[in-house]
Amino acid sequence: MLEVRDLHASVSEEGTKILKGVNLKVGKGEVHAIMGPNGSGKSTLANVIAGRDTYEVTRGDVLIDGHSILELEPEERSHKGLFLAFQYPVEIPGVSNAYFLRTALNANRKARGQGEMDAIQFLNYIKDKVKLLGLPQEMLSRSVNEGFSGGEKKRNEIFQMAVLEPSLCVLDETDSGLDIDALQTVANGVNALRSPDRSFLVVTHYQRLLNFIVPDFVHVMMDGRLVKSGGKELALELEERGYGWIEAELASKA
């Protein structure tokens, strides 16, 4: 599904190097978690995969189903089934959630050679998905994320994910700023979307999200590289012991 090969990236304007050789393979239907201390490059990796132009790829490649996506525009990556749930979902005053999402859905359908949905077909299509995330119906007519609480914004991200039905979901710190109830709702939404055809890359600073979204693989990122990989038990070990022991392990190898 997703393959990241020796990926190096820096901040476009100032040139600060952030990713320093990331290698990762995410198979079909797998859930991978990336954990790591603040500033290690987790969010940068998520944004580079999605095509954010504030970062410049200086070496390496990102492939989806064996094809490089680095030359593709963000919308083209979306049409290929890539979805990034933002750490800080953007407010767009003056544009209703329903309108925005229908525009996005139809752009995706058009790119895939499917017919566009009119307003009524769209409302029917999203009915169950609204329930899944426990979102109030009136949220659809409100401006995108405007005046939403932190929890509502994150639920709205997962709701959009449910509507667009991507094949690769990248979740960037989806747990940040959520209380335990909101976290559970968001996780339930994600779990409902798990399927043998859909892969997940979950970027998180804390282990607690992974109690709810149980990963198949856990990777630790430090200073722009994935330095350790393991099963879900690695997340528990990190929660217990912090990241210091990995640093020590790396230092002893060096």
Add this chain to the structure above:
Amino acid sequence: MSTVTRRYESQLDSLTETAERIADDGPEWLQEARRLARRVHAEHGVPSTRAEEWKYTSLRRFAETRWSLAARHVATSSLAVPGYVEGAVRIVMVNGRFDHGLSSTDGVEHGVTVRPLQDAIAAGDELVRWHMGQAGPEATQTVDREIRPDVYPLAALNTALFEDGVFIHVAAGSGGDALVEIVHVLADPSETAMALPRTLIIVEKGGRAKFVETYVTEADSPGAVLPVTEVFLGEGAVVEHVRVQDQGPSSTHIALWQTRQHARSEYRSYNVCYGSQLARVDQGIWLGGEGTETRLDGVVCANGEQHIDSHTRLDHAMPNANSFEIYKQIVDDSATVVFNGKIFVHQDAQKTDAKQTNQALLLSPKATIDSKPQLEIFADDVKCTHGATVGQLEDTPMFYMRQRGVPRDAAEAVLVYAFAAEVLELITVDAVRVALETKLYEKLGVDLK
């Protein structure tokens, strides 16, 4: 010899003969007003960019054109006249003349009178006589009934030359928030055709009405429209007034729009400018009574080589009045937009609350905006704020939308729309708001069905 000239050499004497002919018609007071206007125009002519009020907008080409009045005989039945609400009262003016065939005044609310201005004048309507030219600040400050010639020299041309117009009267307590649509069409293929329509609206004490005034051209007629609109609100009157300038891209539009509010009246005005090669609207509102509420909002969208200039002036003359002004300007390609927002708080206008915001969105490196807020405050217990910002579309919302699959152009259009929506959403007539939104998307070149 180097002298500072504040006016252009103008070819407008081509209109003199017409002006002389017209000046002999009508009642004595009107003849007098026209004679005065001609003298004013002869004296002040067409201002150059040396004149402070015209610093950013050059009328050189306008001055050098040998104008003539737009065609009198037009096959009007084939004209495409924009309408908003089906069955609404609609007045259609073609080349500055009331068109009975296209207008529909059936179903006008009880207490509301709609008629050609020329008919009202010919019938000796005293209301016309005592209101025409009396909406602006000068009506209070001077005995002279002419609109300030040094500031609005082209309005004098309208006074000297207008052939017809619209007269709307809403009797005390009448109107019931009914909508009246006024459409001005310039239909003349000549590059030197000029239309000078005049609109006079009087809403008496407690009257309530909505007006949408639209300016269009037939088949991109390249001429000029020089309209004057005057609006009077009696005590406690409530009026919503949308002005839409959507003329073809070769035309010129130079307008004066003045409103006078009496005590406790509410005037919500929206100036929407999408069209013309060269456009200038001077909008002024005189708050002449206590406790008035005013909105003076604008949406401008300019692209190509367009030049769109909005000059606004609010006169807080009496205490306890609130005014809110938001101007949203979208500038693309090599277009230029100008904003000058004046607020005068006169000595008696204590407890004034005035808020002015001007926001411009530049979509191209060649786009230009000249923005000049101008507050002059002569009272000591007032709240006045103003803010002007010029920006570009932010990266993060663009990336957010594109990440969800929305192509760049459409994402840009949605965000530009959202920028303008803060004003457009205030328009309470749904059909008008939707039409303006659709036109904006059309202009941005995006089909978002």
